[in-house]
Amino acid sequence: xxxxxxxxxxxxxxxxxxxxxxxxxxxxxxxxxxxxxxxxxxxxxxxxxxxxxxxxxxxxxxxxxxxxxxxxxxxxxxxxxxxxxxxxxxxxxxxxxxxxxxxxxxxxxxxxxxxxxxxxxxxxxxxxxxxxxxxxxxxxxxxxxxxxxxxxxxxxxxxxxxxxxxxxxxxxxxxxxxxxxxxxxxxxxxxxxxxxxxxxxxxxxxxxxxxxxxxxxxxxxxxxxxxxxxxxxxxxxxxxxxxxxxxxxxxxxxxxxxxxxxxxxxxxxxxxxxxxxxxxxxxxxxxxxxxxxxxxxxxxxxxxxxxxxxxxxxxxxxxxxxxxxxxxxxxxxxxxxxxxxxxxxxxxxxxxxxxxxxxxxxxxxxxxxxxxxxxxxxxxxxxxxxxxxxxxxxxxxxxxxxxxxxxxxxxxxxxxxxxxxxxxxxxxxxxxxxxxxxxxxxxxxxxxxxxxxxxxxxxxxxxxxxxxxxxxxxxxxxxxxxxxxxxxxxxxxxxxxxxxxxxxxxxxxxxxxxxxxxxxxxxxxxxxxxxxxxxxxxxxxxxxxxxxxxxxxxxxxxxxxxxxxxxxxxxxxxxxxxxxxxxxxxxxxxxxxxxxxxxxxxxxxxxxxxxxxxxxxxxxxxxxxxxxxxxxxxxxxx
Amino acid sequence: xxxxxxxxxxxxxxxxxxxxxxxxxxxxxxxxxxxxxxxxxxxxxxxxxxxxxxxxxxxxxxxxxxxxxxxxxxxxxxxxxxxxxxxxxxxxxxxxxxxxxxxxxxxxxxxxxxxxxxxxxxxxxxxxxxxxxxxxxxxxxxxxxxxxxxxxxxxxxxxxxxxxxxxxxxxxxxxxxxxxxxxxxxxxxxxxxxxxxxxxxxxxxxxxxxxxxxxxxxxxxxxxxxxxxxxxxxxxxxxxxxxxxxxxxxxxxxxxxxxxxxxxxxxxxxxxxxxxxxxxxxxxxxxxxxxxxxxxxxxxxxxxxxxxxxxxxxxxxxxxxxxxxxxxx
Numbered sequence: 001x002x003x004x005x006x007x008x009x010x011x012x013x014x015x016x017x018x019x020x021x022x023x024x025x026x027x028x029x030x031x032x033x034x035x036x037x038x039x040x041x042x043x044x045x046x047x048x049x050x051x052x053x054x055x056x057x058x059x060x061x062x063x064x065x066x067x068x069x070x071x072x073x074x075x076x077x078x079x080x081x082x083x084x085x086x087x088x089x090x091x092x093x094x095x096x097x098x099x100x101x102x103x104x105x106x107x108x109x110x111x112x113x114x115x116x117x118x119x120x121x122x123x124x125x126x127x128x129x130x131x132x133x134x135x136x137x138x139x140x141x142x143x144x145x146x147x148x149x150x151x152x153x154x155x156x157x158x159x160x161x162x163x164x165x166x167x168x169x170x171x172x173x174x175x176x177x178x179x180x181x182x183x184x185x186x187x188x189x190x191x192x193x194x195x196x197x198x199x200x201x202x203x204x205x206x207x208x209x210x211x212x213x214x215x216x217x218x219x220x221x222x223x224x225x226x227x228x229x230x231x232x233x234x235x236x237x238x239x240x241x242x243x244x245x246x247x248x249x250x251x252x253x254x255x256x257x258x259x260x261x262x263x264x265x266x267x268x269x270x271x272x273x274x275x276x277x278x279x280x281x282x283x284x285x286x287x288x289x290x291x292x293x294x295x296x297x298x299x300x301x302x303x304x305x306x307x308x309x310x311x312x313x314x315x316x317x318x319x320x321x322x323x324x325x326x327x328x329x330x331x332x333x334x335x336x337x338x339x340x341x342x343x344x345x346x347x348x349x350x351x352x353x354x355x356x357x358x359x360x361x362x363x364x365x366x367x368x369x370x371x372x373x374x375x376x377x378x379x380x381x382x383x384x385x386x387x388x389x390x391x392x393x394x395x396x397x398x399x400x401x402x403x404x405x406x407x408x409x410x411x412x413x414x415x416x417x418x419x420x421x422x423x424x425x426x427x428x429x430x431x432x433x434x435x436x437x438x439x440x441x442x443x444x445x446x447x448x449x450x451x452x453x454x455x456x457x458x459x460x461x462x463x464x465x466x467x468x469x470x471x472x473x474x475x476x477x478x479x480x481x482x483x484x485x486x487x488x489x490x491x492x493x494x495x496x497x498x499x500x501x502x503x504x505x506x507x508x509x510x511x512x513x514x515x516x517x518x519x520x521x522x523x524x525x526x527x528x529x530x531x532x533x534x535x536x537x538x539x540x541x542x543x544x545x546x547x548x549x550x551x552x553x554x555x556x557x558x559x560x561x562x563x564x565x566x567x568x569x570x571x572x573x574x575x576x577x578x579x580x581x582x583x584x585x586x587x588x589x590x591x592x593x594x595x596x597x598x599x600x601x602x603x604x605x606x607x608x609x610x611x612x613x614x615x616x617x618x619x620x621x622x623x624x625x626x627x628x629x630x631x632x633x634x635x636x637x638x
Numbered sequence: 639x640x641x642x643x644x645x646x647x648x649x650x651x652x653x654x655x656x657x658x659x660x661x662x663x664x665x666x667x668x669x670x671x672x673x674x675x676x677x678x679x680x681x682x683x684x685x686x687x688x689x690x691x692x693x694x695x696x697x698x699x700x701x702x703x704x705x706x707x708x709x710x711x712x713x714x715x716x717x718x719x720x721x722x723x724x725x726x727x728x729x730x731x732x733x734x735x736x737x738x739x740x741x742x743x744x745x746x747x748x749x750x751x752x753x754x755x756x757x758x759x760x761x762x763x764x765x766x767x768x769x770x771x772x773x774x775x776x777x778x779x780x781x782x783x784x785x786x787x788x789x790x791x792x793x794x795x796x797x798x799x800x801x802x803x804x805x806x807x808x809x810x811x812x813x814x815x816x817x818x819x820x821x822x823x824x825x826x827x828x829x830x831x832x833x834x835x836x837x838x839x840x841x842x843x844x845x846x847x848x849x850x851x852x853x854x855x856x857x858x859x860x861x862x863x864x865x866x867x868x869x870x871x872x873x874x875x876x877x878x879x880x881x882x883x884x885x886x887x888x889x890x891x892x893x894x895x896x897x898x899x900x901x902x903x904x905x906x907x908x909x910x911x912x913x914x915x916x917x918x919x920x921x922x923x924x925x926x927x928x929x930x931x932x933x934x935x936x937x938x939x940x941x942x943x944x945x946x947x948x949x950x951x952x953x954x955x956x957x958x959x960x961x962x963x964x965x966x967x
Contacts, residue, residue: 312728
């Protein structure tokens with residue numbers, strides 16, 4: 001990919017700023033298989049909005065697309081700071097794209113410092129093309145001008161194809177504050193670069209600014225057109241990524257929006273939450289739309305109140321959801337145990353972030369699998385699902401509500417910040433009434449009906465809901481008997497714990513084995529869960545193209561585990577878990593088989609199947625790259 | 639003539655509830671514990687109001703008082719320490735048709751659950767909240783509580799507790815949206831019943847503090863008040879509660895207090911000697927959170943479907959052929 005770019009405008013690096021020269025002839029349109037673009041800026045300059053819009057337009061064009069948000073940790077980091085890069089990565093492809101890819105081919109940067117942040121993080125492909133805002137070159141502060149020139153020369157010396165563009169100057173005739181408008185100008189530029197249909201781009205701009213005034217929409221459309229025209233007249237490269245518009249309607253949303261849509265589709269009525277990054281945007285969107293279908297988003301005073309509020313609503317007959325991230329999840333643990341003990345259905349969404357403690361709020365990690373499965377004191381069996389795609393975020397919530405009510409259990413849905421902010425098109429869901437909860441049963445129950453009539457084989461109960469005549473009883477987080485009465489009887493206590501545990505086995509018997517990606521047998525099987533799926537499967541595809549006998553499987557349920565995993569693993573010489581959580585590195589001097597801490601899934605699979613499963617993980621806070629996993633595969637098979 | 643009358647009577651008997659209809663099990667509280675007085679008053683209220691037991695939900699946290707729901711033959715939720723209020727809020731939000739009661743102790747409400755207490759006042763959801771305040775942790779065997787008198791020798795303060803007691807009434811009266819505050823003492827059952835009844839009929843978050851004796855760990859604390867009726871102040875007002883002639887004979891220390899006067903309510907609430915009983919504050923005009931949020935609105939399937947489809951439309955990329963169909967929608 002990079003070679004292509006260089007070939008098109010390889011000589012331009014030496015051109016003098018500030019404006020890229022008018023090409024002598026229209027450039028030939030080069031067909032690409034895929035391309036990774038980043039738009040980066042200071043916070044508040046709209047690079048994220050530009051990137052998301054570009055992704056949505058690409059999806060409308062019929063391209064495969066995956067977008068990744070680049071988010072600084074602070075709301076307003078200092079301007080022009082290396083750590084302050086805010087923006088979006090968009091990977092476009094001719095086929096389905098399921099991750100953010102390896103290196104960047106084309107960068108648009110609004111200042112050289114945020115760009116430096118990305119260069120130092122190793123995110124750019126060698127020699128990649130950079131469209132760089134050049135107003136800094138003539139800045140009145142000599143230090144800024146010097147820093148810019150120095151960085152510019154350094155980047156050119158490193159072989160990057162830097163094209164200086166006076167974005168703000170070009171936007172000034174159109175908007176009074178070009179700092180806030182140039183993002184849509186850039187969107188226009190990129191639409192020309194990728195030969196996108198401007199009609200779709202205009203539609204997308206109107207959608208993006210749907211909550212704003214007509215004047216705002218008009219000026220953003222003008223910026224879009226101006227950018228497109230400027231690129232057409234001034235850039236000497238133009239690409240086309242073949243696109244096939246899907247036959248079925250597709251929806252383009254990020255994982256958090258998909259979760260909120262899942263809440264809508266599940267028929268749940270109450271979402272109790274407390275703000276926490278990176279989960280909150282799901283509740284933002286839900287707050288915007290939920291009341292229209294009679295739903296309520298309750299922002300509670302804290303995470304514990306959010307969880308217990310949801311439990312209260314569920315107890316009263318309306319299965320509720322609480323949406324949170326790691327630190328909030330930790331706070332909810334006692335309440336989750338209460339719901340387990342009282343057998344109250346509850347859906348808990350944990351959009352994982354880097355931990356422990358406050359960790360990395362805006363960065364992703366798969367660190368909460370074990371706390372989701374084993375968390376809360378005592379034996380507190382609950383169902384844990386992991387969404388692995390944006391589409392999965394939607395359906396997992398719908399499924400979670402159904403399981404929660406059918407089994408009277410807590411169902412935890414794990415997502416992470418990688419899924420939360422990434423966009424990927426998926427087939428538009430077709431509404432099914434079966435997704436919704438049945439109306440609350442208010443019929444009289446026969447005298448003598450017990451609230452905890454634990455089935456001896458399945459552990460299941462028939463829940464009695466407040467309002468049902470003759471069903472009055474008190475539930476308690478204390479050990480209790482079939483009537484719900486406090487009981488410290490040793491026999492009853494064991495019966496109750498057995499029944500609550502059996503429900504997991506009952507659910508497990510209804511699950512299907514996970515599919516295998518690649519051949520059913522070979523030298524290496526990679527097992528993953530959650531958002532790493534796209535990167536793992538791409539790495540497997542690339543490794544298989546090199547002739548390596550590697551396959552992968554991805555678990556949708558972490559508790560209970562799907563059947564058939566043992567049989568799948570048995571057909572491979574080696575099994576390796578790839579996860580975005582910590583595992584001790586065998587090459588570290590002190591680490592040996594007596595003390596190595598395994599990654600979460602590896603630990604669970606090892607203990608269940610007694611197979612010597614290895615693991616590899618990365619906790620950099622960035623999505624694991626397919627190229628990185630490919631290197632791991634090569635090393636393990638060699 | 640006699641047959642219809644007989645049938646009519648039968649029906650009345652069936653519909654009228656007796657105290658036994660609300661009683662469940664034998665309370666395990668110590669004899670002399672104030673919780674017994676509250677239980678008797680609440681059961682009497684349910685019978686007098688002829689409330690349908692299946693429409694009642696008693697929610698509690700953890701502590702001696704939080705065993706309360708187990709002794710009611712209604713729906714009950716004995717939850718976790720400090721969290722009775724948010725659980726009750728969830729119940730009420732999901733089911734505004736239920737009568738929700740909360741039983742919470744001074745540790746449960748004023749210590750571990752203090753944040754929820756403040757916000758529950760602000761939400762002003764229609765529920766009756768009884769603070770069983772015996773000024774000490776009982777279930778965990780005598781530790782100091784936020785409402786313990788300064789100097790209390792407890793298992794965690796063997797040399798005497800260090801801080802002045804928190805006053806739950808003034809705290810409650812200081813929070814935005816406060817709508818009902820009353821107080822009673824467990825040794826005057828008539829007032830316990832009267833304030834809980836007034837609380838039940840108030841539309842909003844009705845906060846009733848019952849000053850209770852703990853016969854096990856703080857048996858002497860209120861003895862001077864029991865021996866000297868002048869140390870109890872009955873609050874009187876046409877908008878307050880009434881007192882029987884018998885009671886008025888004993889308790890001569892009475893004062894008129896208009897429950898709509900929040901400033902005076904805060905002054906009265908600050909007093910411990912005499913201890914005020916009756917209704918301190920009531921404001922029926924504060925909106926209830928569940929009404930603001932339109933809880934319990936019917937949600938026909940068509941409504942949910944249409945809402946979801948409209949949202950999906952926003953994010954849909956249509957195949958070319960479907961474009962006209964979409965604009966027609």
